[in-house]
Amino acid sequence: MIPPFKTQTAAPAPSLRSVQADLARRMAGPQRHRLLQGYPQVALMRSSDPQRGARKARELVLSDDRALIVGVLPHPFCNPQVRGCGFCTFPHQPYRGDDARETVRHVIAEVAARTRHRPEFGPGLRGREVEALYFGGGTANLTPPDAFAELGASLAEAFDLRRAELSLEGAPIYFLSRHQAILDAFAGIPARHRRLSMGVQTFDPAWLARMGRAHFGEREQVAEVVRAAHARGMTVSCDLMINLPGQGWEDQQRDLETALSLGFDQVCVYHLVLFRGVGTEWAKDPELLGQLPDNALACENWRRARAFLLEAGFVQASLTNFERGALHQSERRFRYEELSFTPHASDAVGFGPAAISLTHHEVVCQQQTVKQVNLSDAAAYRAAVAAHGAADARDFVYAFEDRELLHLTRTLPRLAVDRTIYRSEFGADLTQSFATELRALEQAELVRLDPDALRLTERGMFYADSVAGLLAQRRVTRLRSRRRLPSGSNDAGPVHMG
Numbered sequence: 353m354i355p356p357f358k359t360q361t362a363a364p365a366p367s368l369r370s371v372q373a374d375l376a377r378r379m380a381g382p383q384r385h386r387l388l389q390g391y392p393q394v395a396l397m398r399s400s401d402p403q404r405g406a407r408k409a410r411e412l413v414l415s416d417d418r419a420l421i422v423g424v425l426p427h428p429f430c431n432p433q434v435r436g437c438g439f440c441t442f443p444h445q446p447y448r449g450d451d452a453r454e455t456v457r458h459v460i461a462e463v464a465a466r467t468r469h470r471p472e473f474g475p476g477l478r479g480r481e482v483e484a485l486y487f488g489g490g491t492a493n494l495t496p497p498d499a500f501a502e503l504g505a506s507l508a509e510a511f512d513l514r515r516a517e518l519s520l521e522g523a524p525i526y527f528l529s530r531h532q533a534i535l536d537a538f539a540g541i542p543a544r545h546r547r548l549s550m551g552v553q554t555f556d557p558a559w560l561a562r563m564g565r566a567h568f569g570e571r572e573q574v575a576e577v578v579r580a581a582h583a584r585g586m587t588v589s590c591d592l593m594i595n596l597p598g599q600g601w602e603d604q605q606r607d608l609e610t611a612l613s614l615g616f617d618q619v620c621v622y623h624l625v626l627f628r629g630v631g632t633e634w635a636k637d638p639e640l641l642g643q644l645p646d647n648a649l650a651c652e653n654w655r656r657a658r659a660f661l662l663e664a665g666f667v668q669a670s671l672t673n674f675e676r677g678a679l680h681q682s683e684r685r686f687r688y689e690e691l692s693f694t695p696h697a698s699d700a701v702g703f704g705p706a707a708i709s710l711t712h713h714e715v716v717c718q719q720q721t722v723k724q725v726n727l728s729d730a731a732a733y734r735a736a737v738a739a740h741g742a743a744d745a746r747d748f749v750y751a752f753e754d755r756e757l758l759h760l761t762r763t764l765p766r767l768a769v770d771r772t773i774y775r776s777e778f779g780a781d782l783t784q785s786f787a788t789e790l791r792a793l794e795q796a797e798l799v800r801l802d803p804d805a806l807r808l809t810e811r812g813m814f815y816a817d818s819v820a821g822l823l824a825q826r827r828v829t830r831l832r833s834r835r836r837l838p839s840g841s842n843d844a845g846p847v848h849m850g
């Protein structure tokens with residue numbers, strides 16, 4: 353393949369003073385911490401054109417020298433008693449069993465259409481070995497078990513899952529309902545390893561009630577899920593939130609201690625994203641907003657949570673994910689996340705409402721990288737799949753500068769960007785493209801530029817959203833002005849809570 357090249361003149365380098373001011377502004381604002389989706393944010397993506405046939409053909413020529421990961425969102429439904437659990441920014445809709453079944457039927461149809469064998473386009477997706485597959489979305493384990501089993505069978509027919517890690521995400525109680533029927537359905541899908549991911553958020557009953565999640569299960573039900581998962585040879589992970597309004601460190605530590613005592617293999621720690629205008633239910637409540645810790649205290653709580661888990665023998669695998677040391681050294685470590693944060697070596701294909709695909713193709717000996725996002729509304733998604741066999745709503749074709757930013761913002765969640773890999777991907781050291789920004793970030797003690805890698809400091813981990821936003825600023829400003837979009841602070845990607 354011909355080495356990559358810049359397709360257009362890069363934006364002129366800004367002055368150090370203006371970059372420092374931009375960074376200070378970002379660090380003073382709300383922090384998103386997770387960098388879940390990488391560059392660019394959805395607003396910078398184009399609405400998909402009607403040339404679906406051409407695009408589907410392009411999808412079918414993924415080279416097979418990259419690892420393939422698959423994200424499946426069976427439906428966008430969940431049923432908390434407080435809208436969006438108070439804090440959630442992820443697309444979700446109120447649960448209705450018939451709608452869920454109908455949506456799963458269309459996800460199966462999307463999988464079949466996009467993996468249809470078309471020899472004229474080369475090997476395609478059909479039968480491709482999958483490294484890791486993740487069932488996520490609103491509340492994936494709320495899928496009716498028989499529909500989930502059908503979806504699993506269709507994926508096992510379309511792909512080779514025998515060496516895959518499978519993850520199933522959801523709320524604790526639904527892993528147990530109907531005599532653990534969803535676990536039986538999950539265990540019926542061929543795989544190398546299976547893991548559960550539970551949205552616990554906190555074990556504090558008062559906070560669970562405030563979130564409208566009391567019926568999702570308290571400590572005893574969570575413990576039962578961990579036992580059920582381990583009895584079936586599965587590993588199990590929990591999401592915990594820190595920096596809830598008015599919450600002291602002792603409360604946060606108690607949640608971490610409980611998670612460890614219950615035997616979780618992985619603990620994902622999330623800083624609560626809450627500020628006026630984020631669009632969640634809690635963002636309308638001045639009292640809650642007034643009780644939020646400032647960034648200095650929130651960062652200190654993050655440091656304490658990190659230190660607590662490291663002292664307990666966990667290894668930090670990414671910005672948010674901590675794994676027990678022995679597990680992290682084994683084949684059973686969390687591969688889906690690791691690969692999704694290794695964009696130069698993996699393709700990601702997504703099915704279902706709001707699913708994201710990020711794929712690489714060779715076009716006339718040049719690499720082309722494309723991101724696509726599916727429609728998120730269940731009815732609109734179903735209508736699109738019924739009509740076209742696909743439901744992509746937006747796409748983004750990466751120019752050279754965009755690929756650099758994608759690489760940085762997708763790799764930073766693994767805490768370091770390898771400079772040798774960066775040079776081989778882009779033909780130059782990252783200091784050539786981002787000299788001023790890196791200087792400002794080093795001065796603010798957010799990153800360290802070592803000879804082998806750019807590393808986030810502990811403080812930089814908390815301010816990762818500011819780091820990514822600063823690196824993307826120049827390019828985002830140009831794209832916004834070209835597309836006449838309003839300016840905003842969230843430059844690296846949208847918030848995503850599960």
Ligand code: SF4
Pocket residue numbers: 429430431432435436437440441442444489490491523551849850
């Ligand atoms: S946090 Fe989970 S259960 Fe709550 S609204 Fe969001 S997707 Fe639904």
